[in-house]
Amino acid sequence: MAGHSKFKNIMHRKGQQDAFRSRMFAKLSREISIASKVGGVDPNSNPRLRLAIQSAKSQSMPKENIQRAVNKGGGSSSEDYFEIRYEGYGPGGVAILVEALTDNRNRSAGNIRTYFVKHGGQMSETGSVGFMFDRVGEIRYSTAVGSEERIMKAVMEVGANDMETNEKEYTIICNCELLSTMSITLEDILGEAKSVRVTWKPKNRVSISQEKEDLLMKLFEALQDDDDVQNIYSNFEIDKYPYPNLV
Known part of the structure; x- marks a missing residue:
């Protein structure tokens, strides 16, 4: 029972960490998309986008997630x-x-x-x-x-x-x-x-x-x-x- 309880505790903590990571990536993606929409999709000419991408990378956000957020912001259908x-x-x-x-x-x-x-x-x-x-x-x-x-x-x-x-x-x-x-x-x-x-x-x-x-x-x-x-x-x-x- 002790081992089982320990396993459940570990899985509970992992679930909390995964949920936090998911929320964090969603917030980072939103900032990247807004930055792309406001200042363009090129980070070299868009300081806000460059900083948003740097922040996402520092949190180990996957490259494909970052690019997806950039593309979303650059599209005409992105939310206001x-x-x-x-x-x-x-x-x-x-x-x-x-x-x-x-x-x-x-x-x-x-x-x-x-x-x-x-x-x-x-x-x-x-x-x-x-x-x-x-x-x-x-x-x-x-x-x-x-x-x-x-x-x-x-x-x-x-x-x-x-x-x-x-x-x-x-x-x-x-x-x-x-x-x-x-x-x-x-x-x-x-x-x-x-x-x-x-x-x-x-x-x-x-x-x-x-x-x-x-x-x-x-x-x-x-x-x-x-x-x-x-x-x-x-x-x-x-x-x-x-x-x-x-x-």
């Missing part, structure tokens, strides 16, 4: 989506930004408002949370790429704004307008990055009680499970979380 940012506060006063791509504004707004209320938070007006974040470009490299001295030299050479380090990776911060060209230059020097994206970087981070943290995690999970939600950003002090677009 609205890009919307929602702002609010989670348990413990944590600031949260939610980026969505949706074909139905009312559905998205209603769903996201419900998630906030159900998990001890509240949505707020546009701008009430955004001032707590800076819009920046972010390029991440694994520490396996080389020494901190080597990375710092490259960062200074390309004129990035800042660099943060931990035992697993280097995070290079730059102006979001320069992200595409800077990532290309760094790729020539250091090789392909672990991830390249435009992000909302919190100016300050906050800590909350364990009780509030548990409730906050449930809010994050509810938001991430929504098909319309593309990215979630927060000023919550956290070391690890399974969603790559939550900071």
Whole structure:
């Protein structure tokens, strides 16, 4: 029975991982399609598409999935989506930004408002949370790429704004307008990055009680499970979380 229970637990975890991977690929595909529709199917002349493809590759999305999404966006029959940012506060006063791509504004707004209320938070007006974040470009490299001295030299050479380090990776911060060209230059020097994206970087981070943290995690999970939600950003002090677009 013990072995059987262990097998069931493993399969349950695998099922959760597969479901998350499927949702993540769907969100990445949507961003690639929108980028292709707005700026054209050539990533060399479409910085947004280039970044979307880089992000998909960093999550090991298959090449055929990426090309299918590009083709879909370039076709005349691709859906119309609205890009919307929602702002609010989670348990413990944590600031949260939610980026969505949706074909139905009312559905998205209603769903996201419900998630906030159900998990001890509240949505707020546009701008009430955004001032707590800076819009920046972010390029991440694994520490396996080389020494901190080597990375710092490259960062200074390309004129990035800042660099943060931990035992697993280097995070290079730059102006979001320069992200595409800077990532290309760094790729020539250091090789392909672990991830390249435009992000909302919190100016300050906050800590909350364990009780509030548990409730906050449930809010994050509810938001991430929504098909319309593309990215979630927060000023919550956290070391690890399974969603790559939550900071």
